[in-house]
Amino acid sequence: MTKKQKEILEKIVSKTPCKWIEESNKRFEEKEKYIGTFLDGYFSDKKVEFGMQYYSMLNNAIDIAENKWKQYKKQKL
Numbered sequence: 448m449t450k451k452q453k454e455i456l457e458k459i460v461s462k463t464p465c466k467w468i469e470e471s472n473k474r475f476e477e478k479e480k481y482i483g484t485f486l487d488g489y490f491s492d493k494k495v496e497f498g499m500q501y502y503s504m505l506n507n508a509i510d511i512a513e514n515k516w517k518q519y520k521k522q523k524l
Contacts, residue, residue: 478516485512 489508 481516481519482509482512485515 486505486508489511490504
């Protein structure tokens with residue numbers, strides 16, 4: 448196999464669905480860790496007890512965390 452053929456094969460293999468899925472999973476895990484850390488800090492600052500107020504604040508906090516994640520990704524690029 449020539450060097451050129453090896454390069455072409457590596458390009459094809461690097462773009463296979465399995466590779467894409469692995470990269471997608473890594474990005475998802477990074478996002479989940481970021482949002483989880485944000486929520487931990489958010490609720491420890493607010494000192495909210497479990498109940499209806501908790502669910503309302505959780506929905507708001509998730510929205511805030513997702514917006515922060517988008518800002519973080521834009522800055523990272």
